[in-house]
Amino acid sequence: MVDQELTDIEIIELFNSEGKQQDAFRLIMSRYKERLYWHIRKIVVTHDDADDALQNCFIKIWQNLGGFQGNSALYTWLYRIATNEALTLLKKKKKVSQYSINDEDNNHGDALKSDPYFDGNDLQLKLQQAIATLPDKQRIIFNLKYFEEMKYQEISEITDTSIGSLKASYHHATKKIEAFLKENIE
């Protein structure tokens, strides 16, 4: 097996060298699968959806890694793909739920309650319900800043949004969540 201590750039070079593609890709998956999974999971909420989106995400990475220019860090590029895949999955689900009799399909809060892979306490459930009330993009920005503790510059590269807009968006998201928690706790 190839050395685990390779840098991202070295892994990409390995990926582009003949006969080493699969080894290099296994290293990328090993290094990023959990971070990307949790990022996707917080957007799509349920484990099944997160698993689908993560698999689609790695297929896209496999198909496009050879053309990665290195203009940004590898992980921001990976997060960008993961974000797009999560949003694509949500859009598909919204389309399906338009024809569904069950309105709960579209409600993240209710989806959480029925998800066997959520064991958060009441406070965590309330927080997720509050996050679920945010628009998609605001939710992504909040997750990246609050949970992943990313810098605005990194979030800007992932979401293709100016730092000023990100700051405003995160501020609004925080206020909405705080208001929701204030209303629903106790």
Place this chain on the structure above:
Amino acid sequence: MKEENNILNSIKKQAPSAGFKVPDNYFDSFEDKMMDKIIAEEKSTPKKSILIMMKPWLSLAAMMIFIAMAYYSIPYFTAKNTNLAYNTEEVSLDFLASRLNETDIIDFIVEEDNSPIFEELETNQNILEGLSIEDVESLVIF
């Protein structure tokens, strides 16, 4: 505001996964599962890519066939139109012939072809009528 921020901070400290969990050993087998899927996708992709690669050539071939068909069909349609005109004329003549009897046809030919001759004969006859025998003899001598 400060109190609410503390709530957010305290929730985050409790669990970075925010209460989510995954099935047992989900991440352990992930790479193998993913590589199998990618290899399977790769195997099914060439069929698509051959079609995609052939698409411009197929379009070009279809266009050339269309141009060739158009080129060869133009004389066919032109010839067909000429034959149609010819046939129409033929049918008209046949129709007229069936309607006319022999006398009508003779009268038509005489009337059409001999009218200038009749006129010439008539003119010559008028001239002769105005001349005496002496005039005629003098004309013959000189």
